[in-house]
Structures are given as C-alpha cells and as structure tokens.
Amino acid sequence: MDETQPSPVLTDLTEFEQRVVNTARRGEVARPATAMTVEELAVTDDPEMRIRADLLRELLRGLHGDLDPRGIRIAGVRVVGRLDLDHVTAITGLDLYRCALPNGVVCRYARLRCLYLNHCLLTHLYADGLRTDSSLHMRDATITGTGELGAVRLSDAHIGAELGLSRATITNTTGPALHADGLRTDSSVHMRDATVTGTGELGAIRLLGAHIGGPLVLDRAAITNTTGPALHADRLRTDSSLHMRDATVTGTGEHGAIRLLGAHIGGQAVLLVSGLDNSSGPLLVLHEAQTTGALLFPAAVVCPAGQEGMSRHGCPDSDRTLTVHGLTYPILRETSWRQWLHLLVHHTLTYWPQPFQQLAATECAAGHDNNAREVLITQQHDLRRRTPEALGNRLARARHALWGWLGRYGYRAHRLATALAVILTLAATLSLLAGHVTTHPDHHAAERVLPPTAKPTDPGTPCSPVELIGLGIDRGLPLGTTGIRAHCDLDTTTGWGQTFTAILWALQALLWGLATLAIAAYTGLVRKPT
Template identity: 75%
Template structure:
C-alpha cells in the first residue's frame, strides 16, 4: 500500500463500536449493558465490552464525520490494542471513564482538546510533547508499568488547564512513576491522596524545569522510591503554592528525598504534618529555593542521613516567615538543619527542643550532652525569632554547631538590639568572644595574645561591660588608700614611721617624726596611686624613702599606679569603642 495515502477507516464496526461512533456524534455517553471492574475489563474477551483502539483514533481524527463538541465519552469498556495518537490533531476531546487500556496510550506530540482517564486502568501513558487545549485528568486512575521506563511520561508537554491525578495509583518497577521534565501547565497540578511508587536515581516523580501555572498540591500523597529521590524537582517553577501537607515520603538517595534545588515558588511552601524519610541523604534538599511567601513545616516528622543534613536550605530565600515547628528532626550521621546563607524576611519559628531535647539555655562550661545534634546557621539572616528565646538560640549556636562562626552571634545580637534589648545583645557578644577563645584559640594568636584576650574578658567582658573596669578602678584606688594608711602605722625606727609628716629642713636627724592623721595617710595612698593629678597631700605627709619599709610601700604604690593607668585606659577605650573586638 502507498504509505503517502491516508489509512483506511475501519468499517467493520461491532455493535458497541457503532454505539461509540453514534454517541460521539450526538454528544451522549457510550456505555455497554454489562459492567465489570476495571481489573476484570483488562482481561475480558467479551466482544460486547471491547472497543478497538483504531476506532477511537479514527474518531479523534474526524474520519467518522462531524462530532459533538462535548467529545467522545465512553464508560466501562476495554480498549483493545495500543491507543496510538502520536502526532494526531484531535477534532474533539476524549473521556474514558472506568475503562481498561492494558496496551497503553501513546500521544507524543499530539494536539488534543482534553484527555480524561478518570477511574481507568492502563499500563503506560507516553505523552511527551503533548499539547492539550484544556485539562488532563487521571483521577482515581491506576497506572502500572512493568516494562517501560516510566508509567506516565509528560516530557515537555503543555497542558492548557489542570493536570489532575488525585487519588491515582501510579507504579513503575523500572523507573519514574511520573516523568514530567519540562512540563508546562496553565493551571494546577494535583496529586492529592495519590500513591506513587517509582524506582531509580531519576526519581519517583520528576519535575525538572517544569512550570506549573498555579499550585502544585501533593497533600496526603504517599511517594516511595527505594533507590532514588521521591520528588526530583530541581529548578521547578510554580506560580502559586506548593502543598505537601500530611504527605508520606520515603526515599533512599544521597541527593535528597525531596529535591527542590533552585526551585521558584510563587506562594507558600507547606509541609505541615508531612513524614519524610531518607536513609542515605537529606529528607529535604532545597538549596537556593526561593519562596515568595511563607514556609511551613509544622508538626512534620523529618528523618535524614549523612553529612549534607536532614533539612537543607542553603542559600534559600523565604519571603515571609519560616515556621520550622517540626515535631521530630533526626539525623544520626550529620547535621539536622543546614541554613547556611539562608534569608528569611519574616519571623523564624523554631523549637529548640527539636535539636536539644532538654531545651537548655546559654553557654555551659560542661557542654551539652546532646551536642552531637547539630545545626549550621552561618550566613542565616532573619528579623525576629519566635518559639525560642534568645538564650535558647544562643545555646544552639554554642553547643550545637560544629564550627565557630561570628555571623550567627552578630545576627542574634542585631535582632535583640533592634528589639530594644541592648543588654541581651551585649551578653550575646560576650558569649561570642568566649566561644571564639574556646573553639578557635589559634585565631587569637600566640599564648600571650590568648592570655590578654582572657584577661580582657575577665576584667571588662571584652568591652561590653565597661562598668566592671570602673569598679576595678575603684577597688585598686581603695587598695592604694589602704596601703597609705598602713604605711602610717609601720615603725621604721624609734619615733618614726614609713609615712609621716615631712620634717622641716632645719630639723635634727634625731628629732622624732610627727605622725600623719588617718585622713592624710589615705590621701597619701590616693595621691601616690592616681595616674594623673595630685591631691597636694605629699607636701606635708609622705613616705620616708630612706628606709626599707618606705621603699617597699613606694614600690607597691608605683605598681598600683601602673595598674590604675592600664585600667583607666581600658575603661576609656571600652566606653568609646576604641578596642576592636576579635571575630
């Protein structure tokens, strides 16, 4: 036969096929008198329940005359043979309700009005490059593929309405259950209450570079892949929300159970009450995710594995609050939460007990028994913390991070300062310096530099508690006054003391000295200890430096004067901010 000629139209139609043609012309539903389950239909040989795939192809091509705009609508039949719609431009839509298509459907680069396969059973839907003017529905459908790469293939397809797979059961034993890389929908993609089972490194569901024109909703769906990601959606774009509430996700993959690397979500990301498990890698890998609204993970149960972390939001941007109120977060071999360089423009809600079950606060010299449960937060920015106090978050930074980084402390201090809690901010920055010396002492220099840093911390709390220096000044000055008073009561020789009135020039050497009053002795100690200025008391009451005791007291007061010089300098520097705090 000449292949350039159109294929002949089937004319030897069965009674059921005649009914299908006639109902398509008048807009009615074709339905046989006998009904079976779709599982029974898939294996039946009853001619009264069987329609050849070629008849449906001819109808869609318009070879049986004008068809009603309502489309070809058929219930409870078995389609015999593969329904081959490759490159077909259909004149109307196709609605197969509760039908069996055991030899699959192929519609590569076809142009269909719509395609409904609700409650139907099929082995494979290959629709790469499909263009549908309206919706693609597979509600309550069962698709089981055992000899193809995917159960459903929608590579680079463009659906002008919704893609609805609610309550569908989609299984592939050789590859992805749904492979929709490059898919574009002008409306929603629904996979609610579905059961998805795929296998392999490509993922159970693949949506790489896909563009969903409204929301992607996988609420209450169960997705399983024992040898790869459950949802592989790197660089996915969603114009509205992503919902995965109450979903059950199980994966074995080093790259992540849910992969949203570089994804762009135009609304919320909702994972409330989701149960996500990955035995080899992250439960959620969302590096560089951008969400234009909030992120919710309330009451979620997250279990990941490995050094990449259980939940990864590296470089993510959440344009709203991030509610990480998970009920459980586990990773036995790596960090629980990785928030490196993440940006959150709203409140960060995070329960500290998820990381530190005892809910400890602040910095402890004894460490934390749960310090193996770690987070990574350097580069993380947020305007406010909720569901955790600043002390609890500080405890996480000190005891539940693997490496010292200054930025998390600075961010927490800035948050407290913005809220008007300057004292809290200073306490945070003091803890930062303590943690710096504890975990990275080499950053401070040699042993002498580390000693100076420790002394500076003890005396002035690194400049954040300058009043301690003022108190130290007062104490040293008081001690100097006490030294002066003591000097007036130490006898150096008969009739003389280490501190006494200055004798006149004409006084004889054996003339007894004149004791100074207690006030004069106290003034002498202060005068000798002051770094700057004098009281003038030494003109008539001073130390006798010709004696051993006089020289001892003089040397002591010189040492106190040097100490006062140092304390005064540090106090001025602390109050004026001249001392640079190491980071």
C-alpha cells in the same frame, strides 16, 4: 471533522472508550458502572474498566474533534499502557480521578492546560520541562517508582498555578521520591500530610534552584531518606513562607536531614517539626539561607534537654548538630535567645562569628541591648575555646583571657570602673597601713613632712587617717594630684617607706592600664567582631 486535521490512529474503540470520547465532547465525567479500588483497577482485565493510554493522547491532541473546555474527565478506570504525552500541546485539560496507571505517565516538554491525578495509583510521573496553564494536582495519589530519575520528576517544569501533592504517598527505593530541580510554580506547593520516602544522596524531596511563587507547605508530612537528605533544597526560593508544622523528617549523612543552603524564603520559615533526625550528620543546614520573615524553630528539636543557659561542661546532646553560618533573619520565635545561643555554642560543628553577630543584631533591634552584649561576650568565649590559634600565640591568648575577665571584651566596661575603684581603695589602704608601721623610734613609714629647719633627731608627727587615705589616692592616681604629699608623705629613706612606695608605683601602673582599657571599652575601640 476538519479534513486537514490528522485522523485518529485508534478506530476500534470499545464501548466504554467511545463513551469517554462522547463525554469529553460534552464536558462530563466518564465513569464505569462498577466501582473498584485503585489496587483492583491496576490488575483488572474488564474492558468496561479499561481505557487505552493512546486514546487519551489522541483526545488531548484534538484527533477526535473539538472537546469541551472543562477537559477530559474520567473516574475509576485502568489506563492501559504508559500514558505518553511527551511534547504534546493539549487542546484541553486532563482530570483522572481514582484511576490506576500501572505503567506510569510521561509528559516531558508537554504543554497542558491542567493535569489532575487525584487519588490515582501510578508507578511514575516523568515531566521534565512540562508547562501547564493551570495546576498540577496529585492529591491522595499513590506513586511508587524506582531509579535515579525519581518517582515524580518535575525538573525545569513550569506549573502555571498550584502544585498539589497533599496526602500523597510517594516512594522510591533507588532514588528521589520527588525530583524537581529548577521547578517553577506561579502559586503554592502543597504537600500537607504527604508521606515521602526516597533513597540516595540526591534527597527524598529534591528542589535545587526551585522557585515557588507562593508558600511551600509541608505541614504534617513524613519525609524519610535512610541514605541521604530528606529535604534537599539548595538555592530554593519562595515568594511566601515555608511551613513544616508537625512534620517528621528523617535524613542520613553529612549533607543534612533538612538542607536549605543558600535558600531565600520570602516570608516566615516555620520549621516547627515534631521530629528531626540524622544519625550521621547535621540535622539542619541553613548555610547562607535568608528568611525575610520570622524564623520559627524550637530549640528542643535539636537539643531535647532544652537548655536555657550556657554550660562550660558541654551538652549531652551535642552530637545533634546544625549549620547556620550565613543565616539571616529579622526575628526569632518559638525559641529564646539563650536557647539559640546554646545551639550556637554546643550544637554547631565549628566556630563562625556571623551567627553570633546575627543573634546580637536581632536582640539589639528588639531593644534588648544587654542580651546583645551577652551574645557577643559568649562569642569571644567560644572563639577562645574552639579556635584559640586564631588569637595568636600563648601570650596573645592570655591577654584575650585577661581582657575577657576584666572587661568582658569591652562589652561590660563597668567592670573596669569597679576594678579602678578597688585598686584605688587598695592604694588608700596601703597608705593608711604605712602610717602605722614604725620604722625607728618616734617615726613611721608615712608621716608628716618635717619642716626644713627640723633636726634629724626630732620625733616624727603622725598623719591623720584622712591624710593617709589622701596620700594613697594621690600616689595611685595616674593623672592629677590631691596636693596631700606637700605635708604628708612616705619616708623613702627607710626600708619600709621604699617598700610601700614600690607597691604604690605598681598599683599606679595597673591603674594606668585599667584606665586606658576603660576609655577604650566605653568608646568601643576594642570591640572587634572576630
């Protein structure tokens, strides 16, 4: 040993501990002759099944000489005492397999080559500020801790490759199960088939401001928090996708069961959960979240009825809510646009215009312009239903309702053209009727214009049906004339003639208004993304 190197503190090594040192120098796995379960190891007093935590610390510091690059590899033992690696810069990696660490592990601000605790049992892992050159794996581990620090704490840690927690069971009865604010990984985070139970408003899994260099995989995970969010990941950033296929998520409270406020998903957001519950708040919070790939989210997760259409009578499951204002996505999958529209109308707490605009833009980009118009019409209906005060006074709200009925707020301009045709037909019908209403003997409310030389006692000449129809159109048209009134017109010297004239004036004013709205609708002048 180099004389300048510090001497090890432990010199009274047991036979097994000496074997651990020797195998670490050769890069072999040290294991006792007898096999026990991790639960049995946690309470065993057999010296052949135990190794002191202090020895592992000394080995990693290089106090027992050079070690093989393959690292310290130990299987099936109990680590006695807390494994304290705070601020340690390790010369090699540590791989503990099926080991019991009943006093937990601390490696705050340590620099490790790698750390593997697969199939291990431990009370906690506190690793704030940890740096690893390679992966941190705790697959199939059982971690049961208490306190607000979390059972597994990786705040501001930097994992040089993958964080593996697949099939792990992590439990904390008084705080988060995984507390990893500001975590950074250069590769993926895998928590497939994990069982995670936390407590409190911090969340069962807490990933605030974390940056995942690959996908975040929570497929088939069971995440539970009875007093706060299940997944609390505000401002999470992943360079790849988020996967939650067949996950079961139960949260509680106003912060939501799954909370991804301001998150950025660099690929698909696969939220194909099999169960999502929150007894006292939103199921999903996606305020200002962004996914660059498709959003896969079945509407039935929120609305078990799976309603396709819109209903004015609400939804029986309207207490199951989500928050999606500010959410952006390029495409929706696993749910139809009508189902998503149903969620926006009946399963959001307040009216926001952006979710409707986003859905309309997505449908428009897919070439479904008619769907996009239907979304925007529904947006205006929802605006009037939930925030009528935004439209102004009663008169303004009445105008908005009338505009919706006549022209669907400018998104169904053909309805205005139909209304124009109906009013013109009504004008023609009234004129035709006027030609058959007798005002006095041998005269009608509408008849041929008498020549200047005619006497007042001369009998009138009836107009033909074509002339009467033309007269109605002539008097109804806002602009332009047919010229029919030069030889067939209403007799305004009679009461009936004046009545028909007044009615046709009213129809002409209505036609003026409809024509103006039709032009505005076709040119898009009245379509406001309110």
